[in-house]
Amino acid sequence: MAERQIAFREAIAEAIKEEMTRDEKTFAMGEDMAVIGGAFGATKGLLEEFGEERVMDTPISETAIVGFALGAAIAGMRPIVEIMRCDWMTICMDEIVNQTAKMRYFTGGRPQIAVVIRTATEGGIGLGAQHSQSFEAWFTHVPGLKVVMPSTPYDAKGLLKAAIRDHNPVIFMEPQILYGASGPVPAEDYVVPLGKADVKREGKDITIVAWGGITPRVMNAAQTLADEGIDAEVIDPRTLRPLDIETIVASVKKTSKAVIAHEANKTSGFGAEVAAQIQELAFDYLDAPIQRVGAPDVLVPINRNLERIVLPGPERVIEAVKAIL
């Protein structure tokens, strides 16, 4: 029997539906997520399934959405909330960074803060400077948070289910360019554990670490390289905090070369952290400087041609690979 193919957005909705069925302590809230099923259709059908007591459209109140989630979590619930876009996470940064992430530690470790904050991230669909950013590096900087960023529908479902079951606050970042992308997703229950990288393609010549929406494009780039006789290994960490550095380092020890690619700005991007950890743990194995691919220090322009210049594509990954081979 052929594997079932569904879209990334459907994988998200299915994960939430399965987990809300499994655990009555869960509930979902956010802007436009109930009646219309989310700005990207990733929560379609939940309201019909669970009713308005557990699936709630909220006012435009990002601060209150995250604060409510935290309060409900302290009181024993397991909220799944949505901040429509990663850009707008800045509105509720105090709730995320100073309250939600810290609550367990500074109260002596008793409450379980089982909060999932979903958000659409990255650009690539022509939405400009306040609808296209990816702040994963802001969140990986904060002790107490977990940060997850899937790149396939399979991972999206399995990681989101794991995030909902986790007893810690999880920032779950969904690349908006991938919502319509289809891939094989089992209809049954499965989880992809947090903190476990996936070797998306095995290779022996170079390690490419990539996450988020750029990952499928990196896979295409790896195919192009293969056609030229370069055998790249592609690793998607999937969870950025905690980071599965062991899998990355094992690959670098094999290939001796590493490229790190993400769509977020290169300066102070999470790629810098990955590069630093690789050189700390595998310096003697490296045959060349680690290369980083990310957006230049500029905003995402509304013009599609300019956006394509800013957001890194497969050709930039290929350039980076060839620079050190």
Add this chain to the structure above:
Amino acid sequence: MPVAKEKLLDLYRTMVRIRRFEERVSEEFAAGNIPGSVHVYIGEEAVATGAIAHLRKDDYIMSTHRGHGHLVAKGGKMNLMMAELFAKQTGYCLGKGGSMHIADLDIGMLGAAGIVGSGIPIATGAGLSARIRGTDQVTICFFGDGASNIGRFHEGINMASIWKLPVIFLCENNLWAVSVPTSTSLAIQDIADRGVAYGIPGVVVDGQDVMAVYEAVGEAVTRAKKGEGPTLVEAKTYRYRGHFEGDAGTYRPREEIEKWLARDPINIFREQLTKTQMLTEKQVAEIDKEALEEVAKAVQFAKESPFPKPEETLDNVYA
């Protein structure tokens, strides 16, 4: 409303216990035994006491940076509180949170707030949890006049109101946000007037009169339990000391301080109770002595407790 004598004595006892606890905190801070920053509740005891008297153990409160009084009134353990203020391993937060981060989920204490106003959405989320679970638990959210000017006051109360959540928003208006008076930070006299904007009752109450607070919050709790939604209660009160221990509070006019000292909530209630023969001089002395002993034991416990071990530093970042 008629209140049983035992309840009245409990209210008086709670106020005295808070006062004695805070006086000792002030002394211990001055002696260098308490690190960080502490904000004592002296002068505001009637608010926490009168409000929390309506709550069951499984009802919730959300406190503030000036939170010791709320916790004592909710049934917090003084020895664990004092140990936490001393940053000891035996404290409520294992010596890692301090004065502004004590939570006790066994008694519905959700936490305090190191950042002004941050408790408002948190408290309301607890209210939402009660509604989803279908329980009749209510939440009292304490905050100050300063917090009423922060954005989450608006977001939190609006959402509580549209969803008719069982939350009482209790503004302790002590007239000063650190050094900025309400006269220059508010364009209105009464913060309670803002209730209109959310379609909920806004009630002003004398925060130095524990029975007035008791009555106003009682009505708000009844309304919340009936599913009619939140109430904004503004208690007019005053902190007798500076914003934090060590703040001389020189920005406040002497006459203003004296006016409020003359309206000491414990004196007011003691006079009410002794005048009606509910409380004898002997009982006054006994209650005071018991409170002092309880506080002394808490300090002894704190002093004798160990500091957290270095190897515990990284514990509890994640579950």
